[in-house]
Amino acid sequence: MNSIHNAGLTSHLDLNLLPVFDTLIRVRNVSRAAEELDMSQSAVSHALKRLRSFFGDPLFLKTGSGMQPTPRALELLAPVSSVLATVRGELLVREGFDAASARRSFGLCLTDMGELIFLPRLIAQLRRAAPGCTLRTLQVPMHQIQAVLESGEADLALGSLHSVPEGLFQQQLFARSFVTIVNRSNRTIGEVLSRDQFFAMEHILVSLSGRIEDAYDAVIDEGNAQGNGSRRVYLTTPHFLTVPMIIEQNPDLIATVPRELATKFATYKSIRMVETPVRVPPFGIRQFWHPRFQHDAANMWLRKLVKETFDTDVE
Incomplete structure (x- = not known):
């Protein structure tokens, strides 16, 4: 079996390494991961070395398009995300999300239309409210959106999605003709x-x-x-x-x-x-997120920012 518990993670692995794995599998780049985690590149590289040693696998391979996860890393994605979601959602939710001092990258699933409609205004609001945070956009096939949101690779999907996967939470932002x-x-x-x-x-x-x-x-x-x-x-x-x-x-x-x-x-x-x-x-423009991050403080803050940015948007 491939569960983290069977790998002995809870009793032997330093749990501080999990955010490094989580960030690397999202951004696929050591320097970007270091910036998001507010760590030095050498510290991230050392953490990756410890992860590789513990799991007996390279986890990430350098390619022309960035660091690509190995099959073993992809197996670990769901259980690692689950552990982190529990910590963030159930243990740290009371601490909230300090947007003014936070340093992280938010991922958004968007179409080209979504980028044209959402990004200019959202960038302006994010830079004002969370100057240390950045954005990443992903164009994801419909059948992969649920998995991308569940893994944390993207925080939200924005747009008028057809055939939305069951189990995703959603909130209407505005309507368009x-x-x-x-x-x-x-x-x-x-x-x-x-x-x-x-x-x-x-x-x-x-x-x-x-x-x-x-x-x-x-x-x-x-x-x-x-x-x-x-x-x-x-x-x-x-x-x-x-x-x-x-x-x-x-x-x-x-x-x-x-x-x-x-x-x-x-x-x-x-x-x-x-x-x-x-x-x-008219068709509705909505934001979608995975239930795993329903109580995640950063995700909650981002959803609120998106809603406030477009809530009064009328034709």
Whole structure:
């Protein structure tokens, strides 16, 4: 069996080494881990040496893309995270999180749209409230989000996630409506996009999973299925930020995107917004976290900061 207890951790291993392991497996870099832990690089290297000796495994291997965990390190991830979550969540929660003096890196699962919507304002708030903290963003496939949040590699996932894994906690931040973007050079579209034009033209859909049914605006097809309305999907992509450039070079394509993004895309000379001619219910932007970190002081503080930053965000 691979449990930490069977490895003799509780009776033989210095528990002060666990935060080093936890940080290294998240940031994959000794110098960044040292900065987050407020330790010297030599101290982190020495701790890693002790961990390697104890577990009889190199744990991390140097590669061109950073330090990659070995299979043994990945086996240890869940039990180490569990021990640390217990300590942080049940024993230290009363001490709270001192944002003004804290030095750590917060990880956020975000799409490219999420980075455009969330990051500028969140960075400003974080730098003001926690000047010693930094941010990391991760683009994670939908089926891996729960594991990434459970391991602590990311603290939160932000966005409008479809097919959210069961067991994650969530909180709505704000709601957004959709609007359609078209190429200005397409003269067949006037100031108003008709319903017939909408369903006759070819569409770009954004879906993290690559499946049409998981697209951000899939509700359009769901809501109009009984009204004999079915879109002609030409391209499905996981990236929002490439959509205006594709439409710029392909004037016959259109896309329906969140209004906030469309407003930014309309700064492209070739792109303009038109109201979507079918009913599209607003979609909610939420933050998600794993129950393991429900009472973690740092996670609680971050959730509160995110909520306060976007709570009054209305269209």
